Amino acid sequence: MTKLVPEKTGKPTVNDVARVAGVSLATVDRVLNARPGVRSVTIERVNKAIRDLSYVRDTAAANLARRRIYNLLFVLPATQNEFVAALEAQIAAQSENLQTDRTRLSIVKVPAFDPQELVRIVESIDPAKIDGIAVFGPETPSVRDALHHVKEKGIAVVSLVSDLPSSSRDHFVGIDNVSAGKTAAQLMGRFVPGNHGKILVITGSRLARDHLERRHGFDEVMASEFPEFKILPSLEGRDDADLLLKLLPPLFAKHPDIRGIYSSAAGNDGLIQFLRENALDQEIVVVGHELTPLSRAALETGIFDVIISQDTGHLVRSAVRLLRATADDAPFNPAQERIRIDIYLKENMPPE
Amino acid sequence: MTKLVPEKTGKPTVNDVARVAGVSLATVDRVLNARPGVRSVTIERVNKAIRDLSYVRDTAAANLARRRIYNLLFVLPATQNEFVAALEAQIAAQSENLQTDRTRLSIVKVPAFDPQELVRIVESIDPAKIDGIAVFGPETPSVRDALHHVKEKGIAVVSLVSDLPSSSRDHFVGIDNVSAGKTAAQLMGRFVPGNHGKILVITGSRLARDHLERRHGFDEVMASEFPEFKILPSLEGRDDADLLLKLLPPLFAKHPDIRGIYSSAAGNDGLIQFLRENALDQEIVVVGHELTPLSRAALETGIFDVIISQDTGHLVRSAVRLLRATADDAPFNPAQERIRIDIYLKENMPPE
DNA sequence: TTGTAAGCGTTATCAG
DNA sequence: CTGATAACGCTTACAA
Numbered sequence: 001m002t003k004l005v006p007e008k009t010g011k012p013t014v015n016d017v018a019r020v021a022g023v024s025l026a027t028v029d030r031v032l033n034a035r036p037g038v039r040s041v042t043i044e045r046v047n048k049a050i051r052d053l054s055y056v057r058d059t060a061a062a063n064l065a066r067r068r069i070y071n072l073l074f075v076l077p078a079t080q081n082e083f084v085a086a087l088e089a090q091i092a093a094q095s096e097n098l099q100t101d102r103t104r105l106s107i108v109k110v111p112a113f114d115p116q117e118l119v120r121i122v123e124s125i126d127p128a129k130i131d132g133i134a135v136f137g138p139e140t141p142s143v144r145d146a147l148h149h150v151k152e153k154g155i156a157v158v159s160l161v162s163d164l165p166s167s168s169r170d171h172f173v174g175i176d177n178v179s180a181g182k183t184a185a186q187l188m189g190r191f192v193p194g195n196h197g198k199i200l201v202i203t204g205s206r207l208a209r210d211h212l213e214r215r216h217g218f219d220e221v222m223a224s225e226f227p228e229f230k231i232l233p234s235l236e237g238r239d240d241a242d243l244l245l246k247l248l249p250p251l252f253a254k255h256p257d258i259r260g261i262y263s264s265a266a267g268n269d270g271l272i273q274f275l276r277e278n279a280l281d282q283e284i285v286v287v288g289h290e291l292t293p294l295s296r297a298a299l300e301t302g303i304f305d306v307i308i309s310q311d312t313g314h315l316v317r318s319a320v321r322l323l324r325a326t327a328d329d330a331p332f333n334p335a336q337e338r339i340r341i342d343i344y345l346k347e348n349m350p351p352e
Numbered sequence: 353m354t355k356l357v358p359e360k361t362g363k364p365t366v367n368d369v370a371r372v373a374g375v376s377l378a379t380v381d382r383v384l385n386a387r388p389g390v391r392s393v394t395i396e397r398v399n400k401a402i403r404d405l406s407y408v409r410d411t412a413a414a415n416l417a418r419r420r421i422y423n424l425l426f427v428l429p430a431t432q433n434e435f436v437a438a439l440e441a442q443i444a445a446q447s448e449n450l451q452t453d454r455t456r457l458s459i460v461k462v463p464a465f466d467p468q469e470l471v472r473i474v475e476s477i478d479p480a481k482i483d484g485i486a487v488f489g490p491e492t493p494s495v496r497d498a499l500h501h502v503k504e505k506g507i508a509v510v511s512l513v514s515d516l517p518s519s520s521r522d523h524f525v526g527i528d529n530v531s532a533g534k535t536a537a538q539l540m541g542r543f544v545p546g547n548h549g550k551i552l553v554i555t556g557s558r559l560a561r562d563h564l565e566r567r568h569g570f571d572e573v574m575a576s577e578f579p580e581f582k583i584l585p586s587l588e589g590r591d592d593a594d595l596l597l598k599l600l601p602p603l604f605a606k607h608p609d610i611r612g613i614y615s616s617a618a619g620n621d622g623l624i625q626f627l628r629e630n631a632l633d634q635e636i637v638v639v640g641h642e643l644t645p646l647s648r649a650a651l652e653t654g655i656f657d658v659i660i661s662q663d664t665g666h667l668v669r670s671a672v673r674l675l676r677a678t679a680d681d682a683p684f685n686p687a688q689e690r691i692r693i694d695i696y697l698k699e700n701m702p703p704e
Numbered sequence: 705t706t707g708t709a710a711g712c713g714t715t716a717t718c719a720g
Numbered sequence: 721c722t723g724a725t726a727a728c729g730c731t732t733a734c735a736a
Binding site: 705706707708709710711712713714715716717718719720 | 721722723724725726727728729730731732733734735736
């Protein structure tokens with residue numbers, strides 16, 4: 001439709017502020033951007049005008065004038081798992097559309113579960129080239145310090161998927177992993193017929209905070225609501241299918257009466273292969289994490305019963321929005337940035 | 353952080369296109385916006401330049417210059433239920449932030465389940481004032497025709513929550529309700545101990561397509577995967593707590609062995625009250641729809657066992673994006689607009 | 705310490 | 721049919 005006479009927005013502009021405050025555009029801009037060289041009286045006068053008019057700056061116009069480009073870096077673990085691959089794919093896909101929004105995305109991969117290397121890479125980030133980073137990695141004191149350093153250089157920092165709460169990250173982008181573990185337990189408890197039996201928990205790494213949190217949540221609900229179950233000690237899979245295929249057979253030999261498996265890490269291939277080969281898929285309730293091609297197929301064929309997931313598209317979009325917002329400390333909408341704990345049954349899987 | 357020397361984007365602009373095509377800015381703009389008054393030779397020359405440079409227009413700059421304001425109207429049913437209230441709240445909340453994005457949101461309420469009145473209101477929409485509408489309403493031939501008319505006037509149309517597939521709506525913003533019903537059935541089948549018994553389905557209105565679709569999905573999965581259950585005929589609640597409180601007692605007198613209830617509409621208050629008063633809450637598995645204050649409390653206290661939901665914030669944001677995109681037929685990201693079927697247990701409810 | 709004026713990428717209003 | 725040229729709201733040299 002063609003609007004011949006677009007109604008004016010009526011919103012106050014810098015010009016209005018300047019007029020009301022009795023100063024020039026440049027001065028308004030200076031206080032707006034907290035630039036030096038303005039007397040405090042003048043600052044106050046401008047601020048009053050801003051308040052009186054309830055002025056709010058037009059970010060689009062500002063960015064246009066600034067020719068500003070946001071350079072954002074995703075620091076991801078160099079594992080083979082599908083979840084990380086999905087994240088990478090999302091980053092690639094979105095960086096196309098983000099060209100329009102003056103935002104450049106890049107990725108650097110760090111050897112998995114290797115804090116040293118992570119620290120090295122983070123420390124080497126050039127603040128002249130990068131405005132913000134999203135870090136998916138382990139939580140160690142050295143990592144915390146490294147993040148503190150980049151923050152001090154003026155780079156925005158968010159932790160991704162696995163939180164780094166002791167660090168100076170500006171935000172965490174990911175699900176509440178304790179709740180995710182609790183959710184898994186509730187579903188496990190309800191789904192296993194007769195509501196009792198042995199449960200196996202497969203985890204990824206002891207260094208991965210997300211995995212630990214899930215385990216805690218799982219144990220808590222299992223203990224309080226389903227005490228008839230017996231939870232076996234965790235199996236540490238380390239995203240390594242071969243390792244799992246070695247560990248699983250003796251374990252099942254010892255405990256042939258396992259009734260449920262909670263696969264709390266993202267690497268599902270070893271487990272799926274084992275279950276299929278041993279025709280165990282229909283007898284055991286399996287709760288997995290992250291909707292990926294493999295886990296999706298497992299859900300469709302009944303090998304998996306539930307998948308707890310987080311939307312990788314949302315994860316990336318949220319990280320970008322948050323990074324940009326903290327880079328020019330603008331406000332953001334917390335509700336929009338809350339990553340949901342998605343529960344998938346074969347009935348509500350999204351298409352494709 | 354302050355970027356002293358912002359790197360240039362390097363992206364081609366209208367100026368580049370004009371230069372390469374050997375025409376003026378104005379002419380480029382004309383073909384860009386498909387305005388009349390350009391020889392087809394010139395058009396082709398400009399288009400070639402656009403292609404060669406792989407130019408893509410800067411929407412921010414365009415909107416700035418246009419002073420364009422998007423006026424969007426939400427047409428909602430005038431029911432008392434909490435879900436619609438949540439939608440309204442989201443619309444109100446988001447319209448604040450959208451001021452920055454040159455987007456104005458407004459709401460009009462139509463008597464629930466009243467196609468006549470809906471038609472009247474839709475037909476009276478002035479295309480000079482409104483750029484797009486999001487309609488949450490019943491599907492009837494007259495509604496379809498009315499929507500066809502507004503579309504012809506150049507107004508963008510999306511259906512909200514409940515689809516109007518036979519109409520000329522540009523998009524549907526909402527969940528796949530058949531899948532939602534299937535999901536409810538799967539959870540019901542798994543959660544009821546012993547996996548058998550009588551199931552009651554409470555629906556809203558026969559005119560509401562979303563409710564019908566849910567019922568279909570529910571029945572399908574129940575029949576194929578849980579044939580031991582007996583599904584009773586639907587109860588039509590019409591979002592009316594008093595009505596339900598009248599209908600429920602005789603029904604339970606007749607079927608004291610009901611083991612599960614699928615409340616497929618959004619109005620849950622009557623049901624919750626009945627269950628609590630009759631101390632039936634712990635014995636019956638209840639699957640409800642839409643996370644609202646009431647249903648959330650019911651989930652926390654164990655009256656409800658599962659809630660299937662759709663994020664009202666996402667619904668509104670998605671409707672706005674889609675309406676804006678079709679208004680100036682720009683592309684959009686389908687993945688971002690897909691509304692998920694959320695499953696909530698008490699363990700994964702979002703905070704607050 | 706403050707102001708003037710040019711410019712960011714696009715659209716719109718005039719003339720020609 | 722086509723082309724200058726002035727906006728849009730904001731930033732930023734460069735002056736004053």
